[in-house]
Amino acid sequence: MDNLENVLEAILFLAGDAVEVKEMAEKLGVSKEEILKAVEKLLQKYGGGSGIQILSFNGKLQFSSNAAYAPQIEVVLNPIKERELSRAMLEVAAIIAYKQPITRLEIEEIRGVNSEYVIMMLLRHNLIQVVGRKNTVGKPLLYATTDKFLKRFQLSSLEDLPDFDEVMERIKVLAPKEPPRDLFAREEQISEKEEIPDFLKGEENIEMIN
Amino acid sequence: MDNLENVLEAILFLAGDAVEVKEMAEKLGVSKEEILKAVEKLLQKYGGGSGIQILSFNGKLQFSSNAAYAPQIEVVLNPIKERELSRAMLEVAAIIAYKQPITRLEIEEIRGVNSEYVIMMLLRHNLIQVVGRKNTVGKPLLYATTDKFLKRFQLSSLEDLPDFDEVMERIKVLAPKEPPRDLFAREEQISEKEEIPDFLKGEENIEMIN
């Protein structure tokens, strides 16, 4: 397909929302490499001070307006403006980002304060989502960040989080050293597999919620 | 405003709908001429085979997707939902196949029920088409089957439709005690008989639509 960049441009424009690269490749019958090549061309077209920008995150592509022109956009179109997150929301979002999937109790242990309201607000803003339940007493909900979180913080993936590798190491060192109070807790069962980073460990334990 | 084309690009991208040049000029505090100059630059960026195109009409500007890529857009953005042809649709398709060209009223006389919706559905799926108007009171539309109809039923032509004998065989199985009498006997003699069958009689009266 020699006009693939034009096709992608039209698709991303109409979709508004993010579209998966894999899905586009499959449905258009082209390779992922071809798509990425076409995206390269689009990145040139929409580079610099362009009013439209291409975002790439979590294997998806999406058009957005250039933040530089927000004042003029707001004058003409009067869109609903997002507000910056409060300190507490940002704190909880950071904990979830680096330690996902994580339960409310685990978040509260780190912060030392009740975080129910903050979690609810983050859920309402679609910055976090429920991804399952932890296989421990009470089967608490597990939270993880969303694509919207990545977009808001200009990350293409979770590995793009500030100081990702160092932080993952630090988190491991800071993990509680006392034996789990609940012998049936999952943490114990997976602690042998050292190489799996904490934030991925949970994945095996997630009972997916549709 | 030296980056006006970028600002316009961002605004038109988000607006989706058409935006008045006059309104943008007023709200951005620039002249109409400046806007039109910026649009010139955008027309270059979005010229040729671009997936996004700029429409200019009636003092308004609008971004739209390039219709040339509609097939690919549809493949990616519109999931396919399969649906079975209902009994009613089969019935009406059969009547049209054997008695084309035929009006809605004629179909309804045979079926004894309103068939407007079924005809609409068959039209929507391109299994039947309007081929003209019957030269009678009210000039009702005449329907006939399409090439797609033949293709979907794997027929090379209408002559391949099961003939009268096959239909009668089937009827004997369905209603062994009440074999139909002469009602549809004509079906068989479609071409040879001097007596022109009902469904062909119309032909002279058809005013072809395009």
Added chain:
Amino acid sequence: MEKAALGKNYRVHLSSFEGPLDLLLYLIKEAKIDIKDIFVSEVTKQYLKYMEDIGDLDMEKASEFLEIAATLLEIKSNSLLPKLEEIFPEQEDPAQKMIRQLEEYKLFKELSEKLRELETVDRYYRVADDSAFAPKVVLKDMRLDDLLDAFSRLLVKVERKKRDMEEPREIYKDPFTVDEKIEFIRSSLAERRTMSFFEFFDENATKDELIATFQALLELIKEQFLTVCQKAIFGDIILTIREGSAIG
């Protein structure tokens, strides 16, 4: 300057801290010490001093602050006692635990500040076009046999009707009941999923039969067995079986 003028008694208001750990980190920073030196410093004392304002907080926040205060006091008193042989050596020392907790919280506080710098609230996204994501309905494979079958059945039906018309009709007591009609509509819809309203009203039907049919339809709508859709005034009414309705 103003801060200096307030002297030693100056205190940031308790309610401006996210929680007890936030306050501790603040005091550690003010004291210019490492987190690990917290228990050989004045921080515990300063923390307890802050508890004088605890009445300004609501119950829940207050208890969070007081819980940490209790822990700090416990750690302090333990350090004054002669060290006992540890019975549970695997149990984390409360002081160590507190230090670890503070370090972890500090890490995330710093990370959230870094995230703040990345946060953008000035980007806008397009609303999807109406045409996008709408499912495209295609018809499943069609079999000529089905077409022939439908046509043959139709011919039989037409034929029967014709015979009925020719034969002298006897007027007898109306045999139609609502239950029967419900059954009939149920089975028809179970087979065809979607039907025209008028298909259920035979033009030769008696008034009583029409009423029975209509009552049956009302009953089925009430039971949510089917949905009704009319696109235009006086237009055809489309009856559709609800997905998942019990067929029987």
